[in-house]
Amino acid sequence: MGQQLHGQVTKLVPFGVFVQVADGIEGLIHLRELASTPVESPSDVVQSGDEVTVVVAEIDRERRRLVLSRRQSSSDHP
Numbered sequence: 001m002g003q004q005l006h007g008q009v010t011k012l013v014p015f016g017v018f019v020q021v022a023d024g025i026e027g028l029i030h031l032r033e034l035a036s037t038p039v040e041s042p043s044d045v046v047q048s049g050d051e052v053t054v055v056v057a058e059i060d061r062e063r064r065r066l067v068l069s070r071r072q073s074s075s076d077h078p
Contacts, residue, residue: 001057001058004053004054005053005054005055005068006021007019007022007027007051007054009051014031014042016031017046027054027067027068028065028068029068055069057072
């Protein structure tokens, strides 16, 4: 955890965005982790197809899910 990855936004949903970080591996950036300031809609910050830098916040091995954060990656690198 805490690993920084680069990925492509694949889908915007009301509660966040999905990012593909490797072949067949997607993670979710929850709305509150998209930016350092609150956003109402994912489309305010990113669009499908955008390249983003994210930090792995949590790994759910049972459900095979990654929880990602864009906010943590930007706070480390202003």
